[in-house]
Amino acid sequence: MLPGILQALPFALFGASLALALDVTVPLSPPATANRIAGDHVSFSLEQDRWLDWSGTTSRNDFFFNTLDNLRQLSGVPPQIRIGANSQDRTNFNPGIDFVQTTFPAPSKNVPYPEASSIVTENFPDTRVIWGLNLGQNNLTAGYLVSQSITKAFELPEVRQNGIVLDGMIIGNEPDLFPVNGHRPSGYSVSQYISEWKAIASNVTTTLKITSSSNTKFWGAAFAASSHSNNGFSPQALFYQGLLTSPPGSLISTISQHAYSGSFCEGNGALLQDLMTKAYIRGNLSRFAPDIAATRAQNLDYVMGETNSFACHGTPGVSNVGGAALWTLDYLLYGAQVGISRIFFHQGIGFKYNLIQPVALTRSPLDATPLSSPLPPHVQPQYYAAILAAEAIGPSGSTRVSELSVGDARISGYAFYEGNALVRAVFINSLAFYAGDKPETRRSTRINLSFNGSQAGGSVKSFTVKRLDIPHADGETGLKWGGITYETSNGRPQGQSQTTKVDVSIGFDLRATEAVLLSFNR
Ligand SMILES: *[C@@H]1O[C@H](CO)[C@@H](O)[C@H](O)[C@H]1NC(C)=O
Ligand SMILES: *[C@@H]1O[C@H](CO)[C@@H](O)[C@H](O)[C@H]1NC(C)=O
Ligand SMILES: *[C@@H]1O[C@H](CO)[C@@H](O)[C@H](O)[C@H]1NC(C)=O
Ligand SMILES: *[C@@H]1O[C@H](CO)[C@@H](O)[C@H](O)[C@H]1NC(C)=O
Numbered sequence: 001m002l003p004g005i006l007q008a009l010p011f012a013l014f015g016a017s018l019a020l021a022l023d024v025t026v027p028l029s030p031p032a033t034a035n036r037i038a039g040d041h042v043s044f045s046l047e048q049d050r051w052l053d054w055s056g057t058t059s060r061n062d063f064f065f066n067t068l069d070n071l072r073q074l075s076g077v078p079p080q081i082r083i084g085a086n087s088q089d090r091t092n093f094n095p096g097i098d099f100v101q102t103t104f105p106a107p108s109k110n111v112p113y114p115e116a117s118s119i120v121t122e123n124f125p126d127t128r129v130i131w132g133l134n135l136g137q138n139n140l141t142a143g144y145l146v147s148q149s150i151t152k153a154f155e156l157p158e159v160r161q162n163g164i165v166l167d168g169m170i171i172g173n174e175p176d177l178f179p180v181n182g183h184r185p186s187g188y189s190v191s192q193y194i195s196e197w198k199a200i201a202s203n204v205t206t207t208l209k210i211t212s213s214s215n216t217k218f219w220g221a222a223f224a225a226s227s228h229s230n231n232g233f234s235p236q237a238l239f240y241q242g243l244l245t246s247p248p249g250s251l252i253s254t255i256s257q258h259a260y261s262g263s264f265c266e267g268n269g270a271l272l273q274d275l276m277t278k279a280y281i282r283g284n285l286s287r288f289a290p291d292i293a294a295t296r297a298q299n300l301d302y303v304m305g306e307t308n309s310f311a312c313h314g315t316p317g318v319s320n321v322g323g324a325a326l327w328t329l330d331y332l333l334y335g336a337q338v339g340i341s342r343i344f345f346h347q348g349i350g351f352k353y354n355l356i357q358p359v360a361l362t363r364s365p366l367d368a369t370p371l372s373s374p375l376p377p378h379v380q381p382q383y384y385a386a387i388l389a390a391e392a393i394g395p396s397g398s399t400r401v402s403e404l405s406v407g408d409a410r411i412s413g414y415a416f417y418e419g420n421a422l423v424r425a426v427f428i429n430s431l432a433f434y435a436g437d438k439p440e441t442r443r444s445t446r447i448n449l450s451f452n453g454s455q456a457g458g459s460v461k462s463f464t465v466k467r468l469d470i471p472h473a474d475g476e477t478g479l480k481w482g483g484i485t486y487e488t489s490n491g492r493p494q495g496q497s498q499t500t501k502v503d504v505s506i507g508f509d510l511r512a513t514e515a516v517l518l519s520f521n522r
């Protein structure tokens with residue numbers, strides 16, 4: 001019987017103990033569709049207003065540092081960090097103020113941790129960054145002063161010694177939304193944006209010493225959406241209107257797109273299952289395929305420069321739970337498959353969709369109710385997806401990934417290659433298993449692997465299975481990566497590593513709401 005048909009039959013026909021089965025063919029050498037996946041494919045976008053809470057001011061924020069370092073240990077490089085977003089277009093410059101000065105609107109139920117409405121920045125990052133410059137205020141003098149200050153910060157000996165580099169400069173956050181958020185009158189067009197961008201970019205090119213051979217480059221676009229055409233706001237429109245042929249435009253290295261899967265300020269299990277679903281993730285990312293192709297045709301890099309599950313800083317009970325870890329994993333791997341070079345997951349202090357909460361919180365990130373005792377810094381379920389991905393990518397610096405053809409609407413798979421050798425695979429079962437479900441109803445699928453093609457290293461004899469154990473799709477805590485927890489007070493892993501070795505002929509079981517990493521042995 002075809003596995004697809006078997007899958008379609010109601011589970012009750014089989015009873016709880018019978019695992020469903022699925023055959024998957026894994027090519028032994030990378031197919032033509034395999035794409036490079038960088039060690040820092042999972043990167044972070046930080047809201048600029050409270051960025052110093054992440055880094056620490058007078059002393060380092062060790063919790064945040066450790067969570068970045070855990071990833072570095074697995075994939076060889078730490079995540080890149082983009083500092084910008086909504087608060088970037090409200091940041092002015094004040095050389096007299098040490099770190100940051102902010103004013104915050106009152107929290108509300110749906111937005112317990114609002115972005116600051118005005119910010120003054122003088123201190124600059126102590127890590128490798130992409131910095132966002134204000135275009136909302138369109139103030140050339142302010143842009144000039146900020147670029148001077150940034151240049152000074154990145155030339156400090158301690159910054160250089162630590163290998164901290166300014167990779168990118170982004171001028172303006174989501175200019176396509178300027179009329180909506182009051183920065184411009186309605187009717188603001190992409191050609192107006194291009195001329196404003198060029199005026200500021202021409203000016204700061206000199207201060208930042210951006211040249212065709214400098215490390216620092218401009219990153220273009222940072223649009224909230226895309227028209228995917230030569231009209232409206234899109235990479236295509238930027239190219240069509242000649243941005244790249246202008247002197248500062250020729251110094252753009254990367255096109256950055258922003259995307260959220262939707263906007264829900266309240267949610268439920270059905271919304272969580274939708275988010276996790278394979279077809280939903282594929283649709284949400286593949287709509288950018290024409291933009292990616294147009295960008296690659298210009299020899300530019302294409303990144304998802306700000307993204308996460310749902311706007312509203314995430315949806316309570318959806319963005320902050322175990323199921324969101326599987327959404328994150330499938331999203332970031334499928335992103336590599338469609339040609340996105342890096343995925344910058346957006347984070348703000350107390351936001352619901354954070355991978356990491358880097359400081360203690362005194363009111364609930366879910367509904368703003370005061371907490372009787374502060375919630376200490378901690379990782380959220382999505383962090384495990386970053387860990388799993390970092391381990392799957394590994395430190396080779398040349399890993400490629402290719403999506404596997406899996407005949408099941410709830411299960412996705414990816415093969416990883418180093419050089420021409422198949423080394424690992426990831427499988428994700430995004431069927432939601434909820435806290436309210438009876439344990440014996442947790443469905444499990446037996447996956448049989450067969451291997452296709454030939455490989456110098458010989459055929460695969462066995463593989464090691466490491467599981468991401470998620471107690472429930474709608475649970476906030478208790479995840480374990482191969483027996484290890486990251487839910488610790490210092491963000492470092494704790495526990496006894498658990499993996500199992502299986503003969504290829506036996507296959508493996510994948511439960512509802514679970515992901516596995518297979519490492520192949522010959
Ligand atoms: C999986 O492999 C086992 C052992 O080779 C075999 O008995 C079973 O039929 C296979 N299942 C499927 C769905 O191919
Ligand atoms: C940039 O703008 C500032 C402020 O208006 C001005 O003083 C400076 O000369 C400009 N630099 C360049 C290279 O245009
Ligand atoms: C532009 O920025 C400069 C430097 O921060 C400031 O002095 C000036 O008032 C600003 N201009 C306007 C119109 O806001
Ligand atoms: C993401 O996919 C879902 C399901 O197809 C769709 O309802 C939603 O509108 C998509 N999100 C965006 C922003 O297009």
Ligand SMILES: *[C@@H]1O[C@H](CO)[C@@H](O)[C@H](O)[C@H]1NC(C)=O
Nearest residue numbers: 025026027030031032452453
């Ligand atoms: C085996 O691999 C070849 C080349 O990568 C591919 O064209 C073919 O479709 C694969 N066959 C299966 C059954 O996956």
